[in-house]
Amino acid sequence: MEHTPGTSEIRLMKGNEALAEAAIRAGLQAYFGYPITPQSEVLEYLAVHMPKRGGVVLQAESELAAINMVFGAAGAGARVMTSSSGPGISLMQEGISYMASAELPCLIVNVQRGGPGLGTIQPSQGDYFQATKGGGHGDYHMIVLAPSSVQEMADFVFESFRLADKYLTPVMILSDGALGQMMEKVALPPEGSLPFIEKPWATTGKKPGQKRRIITSLFMQPEEMEEVNLRLQTKYRLIEKQEVRYEALETDDAEIVLVAFGLAARICEKALTLAREKGFKVGLLRPISLYPFPSKVFASLATNAEMFLVVEMNAGQMVEDVKLAVEGKRPVHFKGRMGGMIPSPEEILSEIETVIENEQVNT
Amino acid sequence: MIRGKVVIAQDICKGCELCITSCPQESLGLSDKINIKGYRFVELVKDNCTGCVNCALVCPDAAITVYRQRKEVFKANQNMKKAV
Amino acid sequence: MKLPPITNGFEIVYKKPDTLTDTPMHYCPGCGHGVVHRVLMEVVDEMKIQDKTIGVAPVGCSVFAYNYMNVDMQEAAHGRATAVATGIKRVLPDRFVFTYQGDGDLAAIGTGETVHTVNRGENILIVFINNGVYGMTGGQMAPTTLLGMKTTTSPYGREAASAGFPLKITNLITQLPGALYVTRQAVHEPNAVRRLKKAVRLAFEYQLLKKGTCFIEVVSNCPSGWKMTPQESNKWMEENMFPMYPLGDLKVPSQTMN
Ligand SMILES: Cc1ncc(C[n+]2csc(CCOP(=O)(O)OP(=O)(O)O)c2C)c(N)n1
Ligand code: SF4
Ligand code: SF4
Ligand code: SF4
Ligand SMILES: [Mg+2]
DSSP states (O other): OOOOTTSOEEEEEEHHHHHHHHHHHTTOOEEEEOOOTTTHHHHHHHHHHTGGGTOEEEEOSSHHHHHHHHHHHHHTTOOEEEEEOHHHHHHTHHHHHHHHHHTOOEEEEEEEBOOSTTOOSSBOOTTHHHHHSOSSSSSOOOEEEOOOSHHHHHHHHHHHHHHHHHHTSEEEEEEEHHHHHOEEEEEEOOTTOSOOOOOTTSOSOOOTTSOOOEEOOOOOSHHHHHHHHHHHHHHHHHHHHHOOOEEEESOTTOSEEEEOOHHHHHHHHHHHHHHHHTTOOEEEEEESEEESOOHHHHHHHHHHOSEEEEEESSSSSHHHHHHHHHTTSSOEEEEEOOTTOOOOHHHHHHHHHHHHHHHHHHO | OOOEEEEEOTTTOOOOOHHHHHOTTOOEEEEEEEOTTSOEEEEEOSSOOOOOOHHHHHOTTOOEEEEEEOHHHHHHHHHHHHHO | OOOOOOOTTEEEEEOOOTTBOSSOOOSOTTOHHHHHHHHHHHHHHHHTOGGGEEEEEOSSGGGGHHHHBOSEEEEOOTTOHHHHHHHHHHHSTTSEEEEEEEHHIIIIITHHHHHHHHHTTOSOEEEEEEOSEETTTTSEEOTTOOTTOOBTTBTTOOOHHHHOOOOOHHHHHHTSTTEEEEEEEEOSSHHHHHHHHHHHHHHHHHHTTTSOEEEEEEEOOOHHHHTSOHHHHHHHIIIIIHHHSOOEEEEOHHHHHO
16 A cells, blocks of 8 residues: 555554554654563564664563563653563563652553463453552552554554653553454554653763753652652642543433443444344443543433443453442443453343343332 | 872761771771761871872772872972982 | 862872762761772763763662762662663663662572573673672572571571572673673772772773673672671671682673674
8 A cells, every 4th residue: 555654544454563553653762572462463563663663672581671671761761662461561560660650651551361360362351450550569550541443552552652751651551352463444643743752851861060860769758758649649630630531422312321441342332232223222431541530421421321331351340430430329230251251242232131120120 | 108198078987997907008097086977987197198099999988088299299309308 | 078279299199089979878887889889980980971871770778879879870670770771771872871789689589680681782781789698678698698608587597408509690691692791899908999990991891892791790798787897897708708709800802702
């Protein structure tokens, strides 16, 4: 396909590859990663294309090393990312906590697989808690974006780097093995369309007459450490105010609102169509930013809808945030599949029928 | 002998005595006084320092500055002595 | 510090390098860390590379190394200094990058990073302070602790049967093709300090060659952890540590490059 520079380009690509290509176009300067299914295509794609396009790509000896290489490169001012899945993301938690505290921007991609333990390479959403609640030690958050298409795998890379630079924080794209592996058409934004910003805090070598720069998360005096925490919390409140993203489908007249993110939301969309065909007034709310969680929208939904059905590919994680947001005003039901199993639209439809029936019996 | 002298930052010194051990002239000793950190600090106790720098090299706290007579001055002095 | 004026034909022949800050160091009296900091900064001063040098501080007693060395610096999680340094050097290849790490940091929790960083031949300098214990956390056993040596976690002396042998990690990484210059030095007496400084100077200069990793082990003391006076600790080090960790070059570039 002929491509004119400066415009977006349509390609048929795997999710992982679209994400990797988007990262290059978003000005990625360094990638550090370690192979793990189902995300290895990110590293493989970058290994082919980064050297030709003038960036660093390095297969680290472990995810521990990878995230700390990301730390070093981010601290030196580079636009930098890593990607992994399940066990690898677990190994990165210490480093992510350090980066959150030292306020270093970076992108971490988690192409989720089923756990716990070594688990399975099949898609899952079992890392929601780990991603949205901190994951490592101490009080911190990452911004977490959940794509539900190959297009979003690409788009959210740009968005993540922009947010990481703006708020000086690690940002996570929480995807899964199915989105990573599936092929779809994707419009790729032009290269160089994401500007670089000044990083006056980066360690690039002390300029004569200027103060030198130190990147650290160590503050031994509790008063000082509390100050750091307060600064982080202020930042998180700002993020919660400004960066909430969600998509609402047919929620205006919905009596039952499905709540799902990522792959589960795609399946819920199909279930929604099936349910509407059967005459059920079903809507779908898809949180896109999992942190900050779109809590506020639930308040308004709860005035019209009669109940919520949260669908996740885990044992029930986001459902806790939904319950908090709904504040007991409406019943919140849950349907989950675990260990790499993907619920079918029909399965969700029958769950919709069941909860409606039960609610009618109960009232 | 070429003449030297050392200046010790008394409030930085931790009294570890490593400089004392490494001084070939035995010019250094611990003071009877203590500094703001509570350490007995080191001072010149003899006027025979040659400015060899040994003490400063081993000082973990970079507390020692070493001075030495310029070679020209030393030589001029020697010549003067000879003349007298 | 204000120095007295130079009088009577005297000149300054030694003073604290400008690249060392005026912050008093928190180390115990007689601890080798301070000397090594100073020597590193003397070389940075002499080579006039303060604006091009980036250091990485470890987790260990020297966790605050960045308070004393007046160059841009980053912290690293315990053991990960060489990974952080890799990240820095890869995106800023024309800078001088060094890590400063203890034996627990480099040879226990960070062994994987150490071996692979050298194996990749990252063009950085790794400074490794081998004091045979975990100083910061209160003198526990380190991988480098000598057999029979008592620490708070080897209260009856280190026994090979349960705790393994003292790890000569420097010898280990010497075997790697990525290692350009490997040397073992000390700071217990003036000539040792002079030799260390030469080694540091070489290691910084070698970074320009982009031919591999420079690795300087400094066999050092921990008077507090060893429960000795500084003098006793240096004597004990000479008698016990040096036989296990003999000083000198293990690999020099001529060997590597032809
Ligand atoms: C992941 C992790 N584990 C443990 C610690 C606690 N810790 C801090 S320093 C240290 C040992 C440092 O010893 P060494 O590297 O030999 O440095 P020294 O203090 O002797 O200079 C340990 C175990 C930590 N900070 N992080
Ligand atoms: S400079 Fe040499 S002679 Fe003078 S005090 Fe120091 S070690 Fe002793
Ligand atoms: S070596 Fe330095 S700190 Fe130690 S006693 Fe001498 S001057 Fe003081
Ligand atoms: S505990 Fe040991 S290594 Fe740490 S500062 Fe004291 S003497 Fe030095
Ligand atoms: Mg140690």
